[in-house]
Amino acid sequence: MKNAHVLYHMVKADLLERVRRYGYLLTLLFTLFMAYGVYTGQLAYQFEGHRGVYNSAWLGCEMALVTTVFLTLFGFYVVKNTIQRDRETRVGQILASTPMSKSFYTVAKALSNFAVLTTMILVLALAALAMQLLHAENRHIYLWLLLSPIMAFGLTALAVTAALAVLFETLPGLRSGLGNVVYFFIWISLLIAGARPLDQNRPVTTGRYFADFSGIVSISSQMQAIVRHLDPQYNGGVALGVAFNADRLSAKRFLWTGLAWNPAMVLSRLMWLMIAAAIALLASLFFDRFDPARGWQFAMRKTKAQSPIENFEAAVNLPEQVVLPAHLTPLVHTSSGHKLRFIHLVRSELRLMLKGLRWWYLVAAGLLIAEFVAPLAAAHGSVLVAAWIWPILIWSQMGSRENRYATRSLIFSSPHALYRQLPAVWTAGIVVALATGSGVGIRLLLTGNLHAFAGWLVAAAFIPSLAIACGVWSGNSKLFEAIYTVWWYIGPLNHLPALDFMGTTPASDHTPVYLFLTMGLLAASLFGRRVRLAYA
């Protein structure tokens, strides 16, 4: 009983702290934007041109899938900061000094994440209700049919997301930006592995329900049977995603009366809930209980290896009574011009970006060699794609580093904080892109493929521009890590021409578009920084 009381207050305090932040409002707006996408048909769930009549049963299932497919990705980035916040606000150290166990803390944090995500589901559920009334294809509201798929599939999938966010925060390697990228691949693997039976045009076996993280098999397989019955030409295709040219309202309609629940479906959702609980408990094994020494144990080990002195602070203090008079040579300003100072600043920004990386250089060097030695088509394709995802964590710091390390007041009180420091960061980001992709660039230039070279050059400027705009506007690295990973996966890696900013797909020829976008993003970055500074 006492534990439940403590748990309630932990979750409540954490939830209130989050929902009272400006960022939460943006999260809700984005959730509403997703719902609006469903309403307009831009976010479409279709069976080769067939869709269900807008009734409670159909909208409940559609919103459930929007939740499990999209909110599980977006929601992860929203909630993966709860332990970090306790660390930054030092509240964690107070909690660590209480009798609370590590497992209690990680479970409470997972529940708190879950509570935040639940508020987003509620927004989608209300939106589904509104949508049914607005579309007016069927005005009879059946709350069970509308809410049961959202709750059964949405809540269980989000419970896993909530717990994974906590686990990632407790693992030192995944706590930072790397975790944001790794999660994307876990998320896509879970969706693909779960949805595989849909392509095989075979009845769903019991075991497949348990692998169905998103619920897309459970829901779509029953709908497929109806569409097959109505349309003999139907080949079993199911699509849920962004449909730019969808004329959804004119799609052929079928009547969906609701899910026929079977024991395997119910048990599989319980299994995902148990997996979520197990992940939250597993996180406690890696949780450092806010011990500052553990975060810096590596640095400290290094210190000890260099110096036998145990008490480092004492070692650098002078003996008592020895207080040196202050003597500073007056600073002589030499005549080096603005350009030289800008180059000096770019060099400093580069050093800041690249400092502390160890294995990163080895992999980057390996990819660079591959760019030179692989056949040009492969180098300009898969090798460049790999080479330009590798520095993602370097780029993602751009524009938000001052926030993350609380150096804003030091940097922003310097001269030309807007028109010198920010362009220097941007330039340093481009230097990283040019250096890591230089093998391809040089070869394109040498072979006279100037058109592709121009595309390569624009891409090298586009990536850091996107990074700095995301960093400045969001104040953190997560937005870029999420957007860039998804964009990179869909565009350059899976060859969707319109999103292939690297120009690796033969059909893609969007260099002028990306040049325009690059300039727009840079302008947005300068504007974003400008509004955050008291003076330009």
Next chain:
Amino acid sequence: MKLVIDHVSKQYGSKVWALRNFSLELGPGVVGLLGPNGAGKSTLMSILATITRATEGSVVWNGTNIANNPDALRFVLGYLPQDFGVYPNLNPVEFLEYLAAVKGLDAAASRRRIDELLNLVNLTEARKRPLGGFSGGMKQRVGIAQALLNDPELLIVDEPTAGLDPEERVRFRNLLSDLSGERIVILSTHIVSDIEATATDIVLISKGALVAHASPEELLRQVEGKVWEWVVPSAEMNAAKQKYLISSTMRRSDGVHVRVLATEAPEGAQPVIASLEDAYLYQLANHRAEGTA
């Protein structure tokens, strides 16, 4: 060299005024900015450091309004904020080199300056260690060094001795005194002894308003003959607290030795030499009384 703060106000939200109609004119020397928590000291510092924009009024540096040309001040500004961070993977030299570049200093000139500064803040031995492993006091010393990087004409330091051990505190006070020649140093703190040791001028601030701007001697003169030491039996302490403004207490075997601020001596009390802390409390109490009246 002149800094003029002219009727500056700062409003947060629609109701909270952190500063109200604050005016001040400063020339070379160390100005101690004293005030209770929430008085508006950090807001004022932030406005002077061009981090925050005043809602009303202006700040003029050597004839230039910083709202029109903030860089006129930024080029000669050294600022140590109350809370600041460092980049954990850099060592102090790299961090200071980075900030020197951001401030637009020449690479060669800044290198020698950094060596001297690290020596000055007693971090030469730690120059190669990553900042992430530094203690709070050591980070504070890095902060002090960065504030002096560009040989500032206006040095603003907000609670600079927080986290420093006593020896480092003494060192920093001496440093401020030594540096104060031809520059304006604004030292914000609630530690009166820091101000006592260094300030040539004192500014008292409370509830966003200027309470007093005077030399320490002048403030002390105002409280001269009004400070008493009085031995009070423990049982009568509560009554004494209600009747008099008490600046400090100390328990002894004969009772509680109380330092009292009063125009008339309490019965049996002995006059004592006034301290700056007494002057500070006296001014604040007077300001509060005026506000209530």
